[in-house]
Amino acid sequence: xNARYISINTELVxxxxxxxxxxxxxxxxxxxxxxxLKTINGQPIFIENHFDRFYNSAKELGLTIGYDRExxxxxxxxxxxxNNMPNSGIKFILTGGFSADGYTIGEPNLVITQSxxxxxxxxxxxxxxxxxxxxxxxxxxxxxxxxxxxxxLQPYIKQNNADDVLYHDNGMIRECPRANFxxxxxxxxxxxxxxxxxxxxxxxxxxxxxxxxxxVEEDFTLEDLAKADEAFITSSTKNVLPVLExxxxxxxxxxxxKITRQLNEQFTALIxxx
Amino acid sequence: xNARYISINTELVxxxxxxxxxxxxxxxxxxxxxxxLKTINGQPIFIENHFDRFYNSAKELGLTIGYDRExxxxxxxxxxxxNNMPNSGIKFILTGGFSADGYTIGEPNLVITQSxxxxxxxxxxxxxxxxxxxxxxxxxxxxxxxxxxxxxLQPYIKQNNADDVLYHDNGMIRECPRANFxxxxxxxxxxxxxxxxxxxxxxxxxxxxxxxxxxVEEDFTLEDLAKADEAFITSSTKNVLPVLExxxxxxxxxxxxKITRQLNEQFTALIxxx
Numbered sequence: 001x002n003a004r005y006i007s008i009n010t011e012l013v014x015x016x017x018x019x020x021x022x023x024x025x026x027x028x029x030x031x032x033x034x035x036x037l038k039t040i041n042g043q044p045i046f047i048e049n050h051f052d053r054f055y056n057s058a059k060e061l062g063l064t065i066g067y068d069r070e071x072x073x074x075x076x077x078x079x080x081x082x083n084n085m086p087n088s089g090i091k092f093i094l095t096g097g098f099s100a101d102g103y104t105i106g107e108p109n110l111v112i113t114q115s116x117x118x119x120x121x122x123x124x125x126x127x128x129x130x131x132x133x134x135x136x137x138x139x140x141x142x143x144x145x146x147x148x149x150x151x152x153l154q155p156y157i158k159q160n161n162a163d164d165v166l167y168h169d170n171g172m173i174r175e176c177p178r179a180n181f182x183x184x185x186x187x188x189x190x191x192x193x194x195x196x197x198x199x200x201x202x203x204x205x206x207x208x209x210x211x212x213x214x215x216v217e218e219d220f221t222l223e224d225l226a227k228a229d230e231a232f233i234t235s236s237t238k239n240v241l242p243v244l245e246x247x248x249x250x251x252x253x254x255x256x257x258k259i260t261r262q263l264n265e266q267f268t269a270l271i272x273x274x
Numbered sequence: 275x276n277a278r279y280i281s282i283n284t285e286l287v288x289x290x291x292x293x294x295x296x297x298x299x300x301x302x303x304x305x306x307x308x309x310x311l312k313t314i315n316g317q318p319i320f321i322e323n324h325f326d327r328f329y330n331s332a333k334e335l336g337l338t339i340g341y342d343r344e345x346x347x348x349x350x351x352x353x354x355x356x357n358n359m360p361n362s363g364i365k366f367i368l369t370g371g372f373s374a375d376g377y378t379i380g381e382p383n384l385v386i387t388q389s390x391x392x393x394x395x396x397x398x399x400x401x402x403x404x405x406x407x408x409x410x411x412x413x414x415x416x417x418x419x420x421x422x423x424x425x426x427l428q429p430y431i432k433q434n435n436a437d438d439v440l441y442h443d444n445g446m447i448r449e450c451p452r453a454n455f456x457x458x459x460x461x462x463x464x465x466x467x468x469x470x471x472x473x474x475x476x477x478x479x480x481x482x483x484x485x486x487x488x489x490v491e492e493d494f495t496l497e498d499l500a501k502a503d504e505a506f507i508t509s510s511t512k513n514v515l516p517v518l519e520x521x522x523x524x525x526x527x528x529x530x531x532k533i534t535r536q537l538n539e540q541f542t543a544l545i546x547x548x
Contacts, residue, residue: 006296019293020301022280022385027294027367029421030304061426091376093301096425102365102389105425111296115376138412138423147303148420149412151370151379152335 005082007112010067010075012082020109025096029103032095032145033057037200038117038236042086044076045236045271049200053143054092060142063094063108079112089117089237093145117237124264127244127256128233130176131162132222136169140195150177164233166246169195171221176233179241183220184213184230184259193217201234201267208266210259230257232264239271240264279356281386284341284349286356294383299370303377306369306419307331311474312391312510316360318350319510319545323474327417328366334416337368337382353386363391363511367419391511398538401516401530402507404450405436406496410443414469424451438507440520443469445495450507453515457494458487458504458533467491475508475541482540484533504531506538513545514538 006018025031035054038045051069058065067075076090091113097106133156135149153165166181167174173192175181180202182191189210191202206215225231231243231251240263242256280292299305309328312319325343332339341349350364365387371380407430409423427439440455441448447466449455454476456465463484465476480489499505505517505525514537516530 008296018296020296022282022292022294022367022387024301025425026301026304027298027306027369027385028419029425030300030306030419031422031425032301032304061422062429093296095301103421103425104428111301113296135412138409139426144422145302145304146420146422147377148305148335148418151299151303151305151377152413154378155336 004114005079007075007079007110009110010071010078012078018111018113020095020111021098023098023100023102024109025099025102025105026093026145028099029096030146030148031061031105032093033061033063033143034091034093034145035143036089036091036236039080039086039088039090040271042080044080044090046200046204047073047076049203053200054094057143058094060139061144062105063096065094065110066108067110075110075112079114083114085114085116087116087118088114090114119237119239123238123241124261125256127242128163129161129245130164130166130243130247131157131160132168132247133165134170135167136174136195137167137197140174140197143197147177160248162245168222171223172219173222173225179233179235179238181243182232182234183225183228184257185224185228187213189213189215189259189263190218190220191216192219194219199234199236201236201239204267204270205234205240205263208263210262213259228252230260232257232260240267278388279353281349281353281384283384284345284352286352292385292387294369294385295372297372297374297376298383299373299376299379300367300419302373303370304420304422305335305379306367307335307337307417308365308367308419309417310363310365310510313354313360313362313364314545316354318354318364320474320478321347321350323477327474328368331417332368332382334413335418336379337370339368339384340382341384349384349386353388357388359388359390361390361392362388364388393511393513397512397515398535399530401518402437403435403519404438404440404517404521405431405434406440406442406521408444409441410448410469411441411471414448414471417471421451434522436519442496445497446493447496447499453507453509453512456506456508457499457502458506458531459498459502461487463487463489463533463537464492464494465490466493468493473508473510475510475513478541478544479508479514479537482537484536487533502526504534506531506534514541
C-alpha cells in the first residue's frame, strides 16, 4: 500500500511528516473548526454546502481562511489525485494557528486529510441505539473541533450498551455529537431547531417530500420522544440511520421504520446523482 | 539568546522541532488537559498542588499520564536546567494522543513548555477591568484545553474597553477564563463555589486569615456583585489583582481595595517563601 498524503496549508506532505508545532492554538487552547465530507467514486458529495459551512464557522470564530474557495477546492483535488482513494472521507481542519502568547489567534493552519470510507450497506437494517445525556454543546451552531464531552462519554455509552449518545438540554432534545436527530410522530417528521449544529444531511432531509407527512424543524422533549413512531439520525457517514432503542427502550416497534427507510432511499438516490 | 527547549514525552527538543502529528486528538477534537505554574528564582511554585490537579484532570477525562510524579518532576527539572530561565511560566499539556479513527483516545502526548515570566510589580495598583458575559464553561472543574469561548470573545472584550471577561451563568457569577473571582462585601470575602475551576491561588486565598472578615465559598449573583465593596481576581500569573470596574461601573470607589491589598501581600509573602 502506498503511503497516504496529507495537505498542510495546501502543501502535500507524506502522512508521517504531517506535524504542526505545539504552539498551535488547537493544541494550546482547543481552538479550531473543521468540516467533513465524503467522496463516492471520486466525486466529493455536497462540497459547496460543506465549504459554505466551513467559511461560516471560520467567520463565527474570528478565523480567516487564507484561501478562497477555488484554492481550497484545488487543494482538495490535489490531495485526492495524490491519494487515489475514490471512496473516502475528507476532513479539513482550520486551527487558531501558531500563537506567541498561547492565547491570541495567529495565522491559521489548514490541514486536509483523506481516509478510506465505504458506506456499510447493512448499516440501515442493523440500526443504532442511543443513550441520553443532559448536555448543551457550547457554540453549537459552529462546527468547532470541541468534542471534549463526546469523547469523555465513551465509557458511559459502553456501560449503557448504546452505540452513541443523544444530548438533551434539561429535557429538550438536541443532537448526537456527530449526527442530527429526527423523530417521526403523528404524520410529522421533526428535527430539533434550537442550539444544534445544522448538518448538511439534515438539511437535505428537511428539503424532501413524503406523501401525507410534513417535515419540520421544531424543538421537542424527552417525553414527546417517548411516544415517537420512528426515530433516526443523519450524518455524512451514516446517511439516514434508524434509531431502534433509546435508553434501553424500543422506539416504536424497535425495527427500522417505513418513513425512515423511505427517506434513506431518497437520500441515497441524491448522493448517487452526485 | 539561546534557543529554547521544549519537552515532548519527556524528551528535550529544540523549540523549532517541537511538533506533533496532526492525528493527535487535541488537533482533531480539542481533547486535552493542561496545568500551568510559575518559577521564581528557579523555584517552581506550588508544584505539588499543580501536579495534584493535573493528575486529577487526566483521571476525570479518562486520560492516563504515562509518568509518575517523580518522572514528571524530573522532566520539569531537566527542562528548567536546559533553558536556564529562573523566572518563568511552565505549562504541561496532556493531549488525547494519536488516534487512528480521530475519535478514540490514543496514547497521550505530554508537552512541557517554559516561557519567560516576570510578575509586573506595578500591576496591582493599575488593577483590571472586566466585562460580563453569560456563559457556563463545560466540564468547568477540569482544567481542559478548551478556551473556545474565551478566545472567541477577545473582540467583545476590546469593544467593551475591558481587560478580560467575567462569566456568569444566567446571573450567577462564575469566573474569568484564566482566573478566579472574589468579592468583598459586609465583612466577608466571597468566591463562587459552583461549576468553576478551583484555582491554586484561589485555594491559598481561601486558607488565609483577615481580622474581622470571614473568607467563604458561596455563590452570588450579578445583583449582589453590584453592591460589593471590593472585587479581585486570582491566578498564578496575576496573584491577587484588584478589579476596578465591571461593565463600565466602578467597584466600590474604583480603586484597589484595602482587603485586596492585604490578601495580595499575604500571597506575595507565601510565594516568596517558595
